[in-house]
Amino acid sequence: RTYAGLPVLGGDLIVHESASGASRSVDKATDADIEVTDTSAAIAPSGAERSALSAAQAAGDRKTGAEDAPRKVIWAATGKPVLAYETVVTGVRKDGTPSKLHVITDADSGRKLYEFQAVQNGTGTGQHNGKVTVGSVRSGSQWLLKDSARGGHRTYNLKHSWDETKKGSAFYDADNVWGNGKPTIAQTAAVDAHYGAAMTWDYYKKVLGRNGIKGNGKAAYSRVHFGDAYENAFWDDDCFCMTYGDGAGNKKPLTSLDVAGHEMSHGLTSATANLEYSGESGGLNEATSDIFGTAVEFYAKNAKDPGDYLIGEKIDINGDGTPLRYMDKPSKDGLSYDYWKSGVGNDDPHFTSGIANHFFYLLSEGS
Ligand SMILES: [Ca+2]
Ligand SMILES: [Ca+2]
Ligand SMILES: [Zn+2]
CATH class of the missing domain: 3.10.170.10 (Elastase; domain 1)
Structure with a gap:
């Protein structure tokens, strides 16, 4: 899904259907409405990248670097939906396992909102x-x-x-x-x-x-x-x-x-x-x-x-x-x-x- 052209992360919505295809009920991960009036970020992508790199280093990753430039998203998975950056930080974990840490940073405050590891074992x-x-x-x-x-x-x-x-x-x-x-x-x-x-x-x-x-x-x-x-x-x-x-x-x-x-x-x-x-x-x-x-x-x-x-x-x-x-x-x-x-x-x-x-x-x- 997108909002004002930006990808929306989190807030999944699942429609349950009967065998004939009639919708029976809806589950949604968030009840919050997206009300982001201004999609221009207060902080620059480079600020989000710095914040993401320090999050990865705090998690113990070594040889860290941003995979691509941070992308602007709407973060709806936790709390009130906000304008955010998603940065993918590649590196190596303490035990030598490769790491692809996705870090979500608030685009106005620069605060880290969430992180998840994409390399699964x-x-x-x-x-x-x-x-x-x-x-x-x-x-x-x-x-x-x-x-x-x-x-x-x-x-x-x-x-x-x-x-x-x-x-x-x-x-x-x-x-x-x-x-x-x-x-x-x-x-x-x-x-x-x-x-x-x-x-x-x-x-x-x-x-x-x-x-x-x-x-x-x-x-x-x-x-x-x-x-x-x-x-x-x-x-x-x-x-x-x-x-x-x-x-x-x-x-x-x-x-x-x-x-x-x-x-x-x-x-x-x-x-x-x-x-x-x-x-x-x-x-x-x-x-x-x-x-x-x-x-x-x-x-x-x-x-x-x-x-x-x-x-x-x-x-x-x-x-x-x-x-x-x-x-x-x-x-x-x-x-x-x-x-x-x-x-x-x-x-x-x-x-x-x-x-x-x-x-x-x-x-x-x-x-
Ligand atoms: Ca042996
Ligand atoms: Ca042997
Ligand atoms: Zn042989």
Whole structure:
């Protein structure tokens, strides 16, 4: 709604209708009439911006800045409707979560009238990561699994289809509490994949100073429940997406942090070094993913999955509790190389990755 050409914030009005469309009753958030005779503001937009910035700083936000110039509105959500400015202050919250704080300032007195946070987080319980926050947005009366603070990353449900050309269905939820920690409901793997992509995004941004895979702020997307008991995960340049199987018996999804960081980092390698996936460069490509996947695991400091130099220790792909790969001594898996030697390039990149994985371990921990 508008008043004298200005958007009216608050004061929603809901009309209840019968099935036939006849109106039955009306609920309104405010009984106040808007009587703003003068829509020229006493204070300048720059004054409102200063007031909004100090409100965000008082809330503990860092790296604050106004997203756009303050816009003039009618504020009708609290008390008597008045002429006001709305300023959106972007920044970073105390715990590192991005912030988009909307601050409403009285256009005559410069006093702060109201503030609200637009970056929302849901909570979820993953199978591998336990209770975590997940990025979600309002969508009608539901919540959509979409991380608006991280390039809009979304996670989709392939519902056991083997068709890798499909995007899958979006995840929606009624109360913004996702997953139950068990593979019995589809949301659980989505929580882990969504969180893994978020931690990888944050690691790139906060540690490497890189804004997404391509450095352009655009997110990839994730797909879970690919195939039936599929025991793998992969990155694909064509869809610019990560895809995860559900593992043995569809009970051991390949959605642990190190695997998510590994797959997303194949996108990073593809967008940067573009190491060809064969010969020695193939081993370096694989190792780069294992190294970043491990760095993400350490970065996330998740109590359910502490950092280590193992790959896939949470997914039990061998069925006996052993990890997929070891970085401290790659040959522990019986197939990988600890050191370079002539001819290694003829072997599988997943085994020749051992050389650079071992290098990373020694570099991190010393010999
Ligand atoms: Ca771990
Ligand atoms: Ca690990
Ligand atoms: Zn890989």
